[in-house]
Structure formats: C-alpha cells, structure tokens
Amino acid sequence: MAGYTCREDVFLHAEKISKIYPGTLALNEVSFDLLKGKVNVLIGENGAGKSTLMKMIAGIEQPSRGKMYIGSTEVHFKDTIEARKQGIGIIHQELSLFPNLNVYQNIYMNKEKTHGLLLDNAKHIEGAGRVLERLQHPLDLNARVGELRVGQQQMIEIARNLVDDDLKVLIMDEPTSSLSEQEVQILFKIMRELTASGISIVYISHRLEEIMEIGDHVTVLRDGQYVADADVKDISIPWIVEKMTGGKKNYPKRDRRTDWSQAETVLSVKDLCLPKPGGGYLVDHVSFDLKKGEVLGIYGLLGAGRSEIFECIMGMRPEHTGQIIKNGKQVKVTDISRMIAEGFAMIPEDRQGMGLVQTLSVEKNTSLSVLTRYIKGGIFIDEKKENEMVDKEIRDIHIKVNNKKLPILSLSGGNQQKV
Numbered sequence: 001m002a003g004y005t006c007r008e009d010v011f012l013h014a015e016k017i018s019k020i021y022p023g024t025l026a027l028n029e030v031s032f033d034l035l036k037g038k039v040n041v042l043i044g045e046n047g048a049g050k051s052t053l054m055k056m057i058a059g060i061e062q063p064s065r066g067k068m069y070i071g072s073t074e075v076h077f078k079d080t081i082e083a084r085k086q087g088i089g090i091i092h093q094e095l096s097l098f099p100n101l102n103v104y105q106n107i108y109m110n111k112e113k114t115h116g117l118l119l120d121n122a123k124h125i126e127g128a129g130r131v132l133e134r135l136q137h138p139l140d141l142n143a144r145v146g147e148l149r150v151g152q153q154q155m156i157e158i159a160r161n162l163v164d165d166d167l168k169v170l171i172m173d174e175p176t177s178s179l180s181e182q183e184v185q186i187l188f189k190i191m192r193e194l195t196a197s198g199i200s201i202v203y204i205s206h207r208l209e210e211i212m213e214i215g216d217h218v219t220v221l222r223d224g225q226y227v228a229d230a231d232v233k234d235i236s237i238p239w240i241v242e243k244m245t246g247g248k249k250n251y252p253k254r255d256r257r258t259d260w261s262q263a264e265t266v267l268s269v270k271d272l273c274l275p276k277p278g279g280g281y282l283v284d285h286v287s288f289d290l291k292k293g294e295v296l297g298i299y300g301l302l303g304a305g306r307s308e309i310f311e312c313i314m315g316m317r318p319e320h321t322g323q324i325i326k327n328g329k330q331v332k333v334t335d336i337s338r339m340i341a342e343g344f345a346m347i348p349e350d351r352q353g354m355g356l357v358q359t360l361s362v363e364k365n366t367s368l369s370v371l372t373r374y375i376k377g378g379i380f381i382d383e384k385k386e387n388e389m390v391d392k393e394i395r396d397i398h399i400k401v402n403n404k405k406l407p408i409l410s411l412s413g414g415n416q417q418k419v
Contacts, residue, residue: 005072011036011169011200012057012075012088017066019052021410024402026052028224029066034169039191039201041211041232044221045244046414047400050204051093053221054171057202058090059083081110087168089161091175093204093413094352095153099146104128106145107159131159136186149303150349151178158187170194171202174413176210178349180301188214206414208237220244263291265328272322274308282308283320307349314346315339340369351417356408363404365419366390 006013012034019027027049034040034057042050055061057068059077068075070086077083080090097106104124113123128141137155145153154175161170172191176184191201191214205211211218212232219229220243228243267290274283283305290296300306312320315335324331331342348354356365367374367386374386390404399418401411408416 004067004069004074006069007033009036010034011070013069014053014057015067015069017053017056017063017068019049019056019061020064022406024410026224026412027056027063030221030224030226032219032226033229034200034202035217036200037195037198038216039195039203039214041215041218042202042204042221043206043211043218043240043244044227046418047223047412048221048244049224049412050221051173051413052224054090054173054202054204057083057169058088058171060090087166088171089164089167089169090171091154091157091161091173093173093177095150095157097145097153097156100144102142102144103132103139103148103156104141106156107131107163109160111160111164127163128159131162134162135159135190137183149178149307151180151183152303154178155183158190162190167194167199169200169202171204173204174206175203176205176207182301184210208240211240212237222246260291260294263294265289266292266326268323268325269309269313270323270325272309272312272320272324274305274312274317274320283312286322310346313339314344345369347417351413356416356419358407358409360408361405362394362399362401362408362411362419363387363390365408366393366404 004013004015010033014030014032014034016029016031017027018025018029030049030053032042032053042053044050052061056063057077059080059082062076062078068077075086077086077088098109101109104121104127107128108124113120113127115123125141129138132138132141132155135155135158137152139148139152139156145156148156154177158172158175161167175187179187191203195201195216203211203215215232217229217231218235218240220227220240222244230239268287269289270287272283272286273281276282286305286309288296298306298309308317311317312322313324313333315333315338318334320333324333326342331339333339352358357368360368363386367390370389371381371386374382374389376382393399394401394404397418399411400415408419411419
C-alpha cells in the first residue's frame, strides 16, 4: 500500500493487522478505520481480538504483520510514548495505576509539571482536582490509590487521559465495567464533549444498550477477524448479535411470574454489620433472604457497601458481625477456605488483584480453589483428575485457549474472567 492516504474523515487507518502469540493467532489481517470526532465502537465476543487491536494502536504491543497510517504517513509505535506523541491515549481494561502512590501522583504520572528542578505539586493538585470535578467524582487527592474501590480507580484512569490538551484519540477498553448507571451517564456526557471538540474515541464494551446509546460507528470482530462495520443509526441490537456470533440465536426469557415468597430459602443474612475505621459502618445492619433458584440483585453507588457485603459472607472481613444462615443452619464464618467448603463462591470485581494468580497457568488458576478434591495419599495431587476437571471447565465455559499450560496473562481479559 505504498503511498496510502487516509480518507478525510479518518484519523488512523490500520491495514491487514495480524498478531501472533505463542500458540494463538489473536488477529488475522484486520483492517480498521478510526473516524475523526466519532465514538468508534469495537465489539465482539471474548477473545475476538478487540483489546489486542487497540494495544497495537496505543503502542502497548506491535503487530506481527500489517501497517498503520495517519494521514499519508506510515506510523510505527514502539511504545505508548510514541503513540502519545500522536495524541493517542488509552484507558486500560486492566487498570495501570500505582497502588502505593496517591491520587494526584497517579493522574500526573509521566506528565509531571516542574518548577525549576522540582515537581510542581501545587499544579498537580489543582489540575487533578479540576479534572475529577469535571467527572463529578471528587476524591481525596492525597489518598493512596490502592485503598480505593475499583470503580474509583477506574475514574482515576479516565482522569489521567483528560489532564493534557494534546489528546486526539482516546481508547476506552470497557471503561464502565465497575461504574454505576449514574457514573456511566457522567462518562457519556464527557465523551460527547470530547467528540464535539474533534477528539476521536474508540469504545470497547459488551453492553449492547450502551453501544446503541453512545456509539456513532460499530466495527465487529469475530475470532480475530473483521466481520462487518456500520453506522449505529443504521443497525439494531439483533444485527450486532448476529454478526458477533455468526448466526441468529434465540434465548428463552425467564418466567417472571414465580412467587418467590413460597420458594425455599437457601441463604439468610441477618443484621450484617461491618465497622468503618474511625467510626460508623461500611455495612450497616443489612438483612436479606435468598431463595433457591433466585437471582438476587444488590444495587448501590460506589462506596455504598455492595462489595463489602460479599466480602463479609466469604470470610474476607473477620471484623464483621451478624448471622449467615445456610439451609436453616448458622455458618461459622472463619475464612475463605471454610466458606468454599460450605459451597460458597465469589467472582471479585478486581480480577487481577483478587481473582487470579498472575504467575500461574490457566490450568492451575482454574483448579486452585478446589485442589483439595484432587489430593491423594494426603499430600499428592491427582493430576489426571485435575486435568479432567480443567478440560471440562474449558469446554463448558468456552474458554478460548490452545494450551492450558500457558500463563493466565496470555488470555484476553474476557477469557481471564471466565477462568
């Protein structure tokens, strides 16, 4: 494609981009136009290659094959600094913050203001406060980021990309995954302001209703390949689903006429309290019942105590008080292993920090919480049984991995979540 020039309405063109990981062809000759001043939605099932393509554009990784152009110039991003020089920023699916630094230090990391030879922290504090106010999310600027909830950290990640004036493209990889509906609407308001000022946005999400609300143009990937693209105004959710999955699928609706008051109670939480350091409660005398076969939704804004309720039930908060009653019998909540043995399981909001062991393989992460099932002779692991269970889980949940011995971090974010 010698002498290629992007169309007038295109900021960046990716031409036949391929990415090969050990044992995996993650992207296979994908071409993509990043439209100027638009919300460019990138969608596909887990492992479709969405995040991989964006990592190429943001300079986090480099293509195995293919080329990228801005205007009539071929560009090569060896790292994120090179991409940032072209005005390309990214909000990562896996948050890239420094947990031991405070809020304003994270927001200005690699963008530090100086006064002579010294850091100008007064400007950092002023700028960080201004951008968080714009996001309608005031935080203690001196708080350590590692002590904040995931949703708050996500807002800091967003703020990092809004403090500079040279932004031309903002890649948002599932930015609403830990945000409440109110916070999502605030984020959408900021996105509309950015596109109105000429900034292009790439938006990756699995929430189809969000895509229809905020998107301008949709590109669909499947199994690492380009499938289709269209303006949002010309398509519908069934069109997106069909392109993502490769066919029309019907999912039966659940019968909503069930009288849950008559159903068997399998879990009762009574008078659950979790004290807050310095006084008051993070969880304040909460009680609820869960019926057999019921999906019980717990809603609240960031900091309302949603995650803490589950942490108490799972034995992660030994300072809590109250009763956990399973099938009519009170459970003594001592630690996580005891609750797993009682049949409880939890998928945490912080996948990397709490859900996975990043140095282990896909296989070991899958079997880790139930290893006691495969002990023989008191100390040895029955690897045959372990392998059979892991293979079954990979098939049942459709985890896309060619070799279960590969590191867990070699999987896409969605497939890590399945593990």
